[in-house]
Amino acid sequence: MKNVLITGANSYIGEAIKKYLLMFPEQYSVNIKDTLGWEPRVENFISYDVVFNVAGIAHIKETEQNRHLYFAINRDLAVNIAKAAKKAGVKQFILLSSMSVYGLTVGHIKKDTPVNPVNAYGKSKAEADEQIEKLQDENFGFACLRPPLVYGKGCKGNYQSLRSFALKSPIFPDYRNQRSMIYIGNLCEFVKKCIDFEKRGVFFPQNDKYVNSSEMVKHIAREHNRPIKLTKAFNWAVSIAPVNIVKKVFGDLTYEQVDTVDIYDFETSIKLTEE
Structure with missing residues (x-):
């Protein structure tokens, strides 16, 4: 105990x-x-x-x-x-x-x-x-x-921006990016392991795979039975936009793949977040 x-x-x-x-x-x-x-x-x-x-x-x-x-x-x-x-x-x-x-x-x-x-x-x-x-x-x-962006049911932060797009917009840029993120259930498991093994040091707890923003929006929409079309038509605008919020959503921001947790896979994590 x-x-x-x-x-x-x-x-x-x-x-x-x-x-x-x-x-x-x-x-x-x-x-x-x-x-x-x-x-x-x-x-x-x-x-x-x-x-x-x-x-x-x-x-x-x-x-x-x-x-x-x-x-x-x-x-x-x-x-x-x-x-x-x-x-x-x-x-x-x-x-x-x-x-x-x-x-x-x-x-x-x-x-x-x-x-x-x-x-x-x-x-x-x-x-x-x-x-x-x-x-x-x-x-x-x-x-x-x-940790990078933490998401889960009732979370705050940038996840809510993506969720808003998924629930309101019929289209979303099909832009290939990678971001380190962690589902709250995976973070909880990581903290448990830190306690169990009395870990020391600096850690980058994250899901075992990088997340693509467009795929996340698509999965959120799917959980609400909303049709959403991913299109490359706006990719040129995303790639040159200097606006900070665009970088936060579509820019690549990753940790090296250490300290990963896979108790909950990506699809399951979105399902649990949106249920």
């Missing part, structure tokens, strides 16, 4: 991890801590074997007025949680980081690709990763998870 504390209430990923681990009640005891206005203290972590921090700011528009919050929550709070957990004797600290630490909207990322964040979200995440890694020793293991 491992006692797991998830820091960050009302998190899509955190709640999914809790639900998944509790499917194995003989292996895990799981609690979630609301971190809003919270100052972590050593006594908060006594008796826990693992702390998984998902607390953070994401999916909001960055402004000069809110920029400081990214560093206060994504960096400072995460580091303070890790420090208190270490002092309490927690053996493993798992941090939900982000692909954004690399600062890329297109490209291919390897384990030796240097971080190069371009906004407050990415910078705050990268600085938290770096500071917590320095706390690691033989008694305090650190696993840094940098």
Whole structure:
């Protein structure tokens, strides 16, 4: 039995991890801590074997007025949680980081690709990763998870943009691209394995195959019995468009194929997301 504390209430990923681990009640005891206005203290972590921090700011528009919050929550709070957990004797600290630490909207990322964040979200995440890694020793293991786009039932983010196209548009560009993504069920399984094997290091949890945006839209439409035609007629416009949202949807953005999970294949994952 491992006692797991998830820091960050009302998190899509955190709640999914809790639900998944509790499917194995003989292996895990799981609690979630609301971190809003919270100052972590050593006594908060006594008796826990693992702390998984998902607390953070994401999916909001960055402004000069809110920029400081990214560093206060994504960096400072995460580091303070890790420090208190270490002092309490927690053996493993798992941090939900982000692909954004690399600062890329297109490209291919390897384990030796240097971080190069371009906004407050990415910078705050990268600085938290770096500071917590320095706390690691033989008694305090650190696993840094940098997932790509996470999708699943009730998710937020870019998946919803593709879903909107699938449910509203009769046509969609038949554009050949590749993107690393991970279904929430596969991410949950990866976190479980991190806990089971007390993994340390930086990880790129992802589906076992790259995803093509056009194929994803087609599969979403199919789940709703909506006809949608994929056409190459607009590919020339996609290929030259400078607009950032076009790059996010149609650009190639991949991790090297390590840390892959195939508990749920692509078609099954879309079916479960859209049911």
